Structure formats: C-alpha cells, structure tokens
Amino acid sequence: MIQVKDKTFKSYITQSAIEKRVMEMGKAITNDYDGKNPVIIGVLNGAYMFLADLSKFIGIPAEVSFIKISSYQGETSTGKVKKMLGLDTDLQDRHVLIVEDIVDTGLSMVHLLGQIYEKNPASVKTVTLLHKPEALQHKVPLDYVGFEIPNKFVVGYGLDYDGYGRNISEIYQLTT
Ligand SMILES: O=P(O)(O)OC[C@H]1O[C@H](OP(=O)(O)OP(=O)(O)O)[C@H](O)[C@@H]1O
Numbered sequence: 530m531i532q533v534k535d536k537t538f539k540s541y542i543t544q545s546a547i548e549k550r551v552m553e554m555g556k557a558i559t560n561d562y563d564g565k566n567p568v569i570i571g572v573l574n575g576a577y578m579f580l581a582d583l584s585k586f587i588g589i590p591a592e593v594s595f596i597k598i599s600s601y602q603g604e605t606s607t608g609k610v611k612k613m614l615g616l617d618t619d620l621q622d623r624h625v626l627i628v629e630d631i632v633d634t635g636l637s638m639v640h641l642l643g644q645i646y647e648k649n650p651a652s653v654k655t656v657t658l659l660h661k662p663e664a665l666q667h668k669v670p671l672d673y674v675g676f677e678i679p680n681k682f683v684v685g686y687g688l689d690y691d692g693y694g695r696n697i698s699e700i701y702q703l704t705t
Pocket residue numbers: 572573574575576598599600601602606629630631632633634635636637638689
C-alpha cells in the first residue's frame with residue numbers, strides 16, 4: 530500500500546510486467562513501421578515515462594515530439610481539454626503515432642486526433658499503455674494497447690493524482 534496525498538493505493542501492475550509489455554509493444558511498432566520514418570508524438574505530462582521506455586524498443590529511425598494537454602483535476606475529468614503546449618513538427622504526409630499513458634473517457638484522444646488530422650498526415654495510429662473500456666465515452670480507434678484495466682483510478686509510471694505519484698516505477702490502484 531502507498532499513500533499519495535489523501536488517498537491510499539495498492540500495487541496493481543509490477544515493474545517487470547510493465548517492462549515486458551512495453552518491450553512487446555516496441556517490437557510490434559518496429560515491425561509495422563519499418564521503412565516508414567514515423568513521427569512519434571508523446572502526450573505530456575502523463576506519457577513521459579512510457580514514451581521514454583517504449584522509444585528504446587523502437588529499433589527503426591523515428592522522430593519524437595511532444596504535445597501538452599490537460600483535462601483532469603484530482604481524480605475526475607473536467608470534461609474540457611486545455612491545450613498547454615502545441616506541436617512544432619510538420620506532419621504533412623507523415624506516419625504519426627500518438628502515445629498516451631491512458632485512454633479513460635477518450636476525450637483527450639478525440640481532441641488529439643482532431644488536431645493531428647488537420648495537419649494532413651499520411652496515417653495516424655494510437656498507442657496507449659492503459660485503457661479503461663468501461664469508462665470510454667468517446668469512440669476512439671486504439672491500435673496498440675498495453676493493458677485493459679477496470680474503471681478504477683490508477684497512479685504511477687507517469688500517471689498522477691493531483692500532480693503526485695508520476696515518478697513511481699509501478700502502477701498502483703485506488704483501494705476503494
Ligand atoms: O481519456 P481521458 O478521460 O481524456 O483521460 C486520459 C487523459 O488524462 C490524463 O491526462 P491529464 O489531463 O490528467 O493530464 P496529465 O497528462 O498532465 O496528467 C492522461 O495522460 C490522458 O491524457
């Protein structure tokens with residue numbers, strides 16, 4: 530059990546299980562994008578740790594860039610997506626991979642897909658370490674999913690509760 534601010538979380542996905550799955554995802558992307566020179570776009574803040582690890586297993590030339598959006602306060606979605614930092618990479622005719630730590634309601638991914646399609650890419654695929662199928666409110670195509678998880682709040686491995694817990698190397702689940 531760990532405490533993050535006022536909440537208690539229990540161990541949920543271990544470091545070794547994460548490492549194994551991230552390696553598998555990196556290998557799958559390497560196979561699918563060989564010769565395509567993809568642009569990988571990480572979604573800050575949450576995806577920083579996942580993308581750092583995933584990118585080491587992508588064994589082909591690829592550009593890495595970031596976009597920063599935010600929609601959560603504490604453990605609930607505000608229902609609005611704020612763009613904090615835009616994209617500085619030309620995506621015209623490029624093969625784009627969007628990398629998220631989690632797709633929960635799907636709201637953030639819907640916004641991201643809209644912004645990215647405006648830039649006329651050759652293709653767009655989505656990568657997420659975690660997905661809560663029961664929480665999904667917006668239909669989004671998910672191409673590479675690490676783990677499907679129940680609709681319970683999680684922290685660690687980039688995911689935060691009210692700004693804290695991102696630096697924990699495993700994933701923890703809210704106890705209640
Ligand atoms: O599917 P959704 O319900 O939109 O939830 C997923 C989004 O929520 C988190 O970001 P958050 O807004 O907390 O910002 P952060 O990445 O800076 O923590 C996460 O990183 C996703 O971007």
